Amino acid sequence: MNPEKVVFGFFILLAATLNFGFFIGDIATAAYHDVYELFAALVVSLIATILKLGDRTQIGAVHLATSLVADLQLITAAIVWAYAEHATAAGLTPEMVARIVSLSGGALLANLVSVTILVAETLMQRR
Numbered sequence: 001m002n003p004e005k006v007v008f009g010f011f012i013l014l015a016a017t018l019n020f021g022f023f024i025g026d027i028a029t030a031a032y033h034d035v036y037e038l039f040a041a042l043v044v045s046l047i048a049t050i051l052k053l054g055d056r057t058q059i060g061a062v063h064l065a066t067s068l069v070a071d072l073q074l075i076t077a078a079i080v081w082a083y084a085e086h087a088t089a090a091g092l093t094p095e096m097v098a099r100i101v102s103l104s105g106g107a108l109l110a111n112l113v114s115v116t117i118l119v120a121e122t123l124m125q126r127r
Helices: 003-023 035-052 058-086 094-124
Strands: none
Touching: 003 035, 003 058, 003 094, 035 058, 035 094, 058 094
């Protein structure tokens, strides 16, 4: 067993599951979407991206691209949340929550692509 691959797979799956946990629930109800879970999803996604930087293969490049997309979506979601909370008079409205959750959904799709590639890569390896 390769410990590096275990850590790599762990962070890819953790990023996807944290993102899913934030995403699930009524799209416009803030009570179903915790800001700390969004923060955790973003931090783990950034760690997964850093772990993907060393891979020089074509599959590694696709892994990195999916992570960068997820990072961009989650960073944008966090910025929208901060803007809604601190820069608007209305605060965190259902419309803003829907925007944040939609951005998280885009990151979730990128994470699912990354997990699919990881599983496919694992199945293609020969012993």
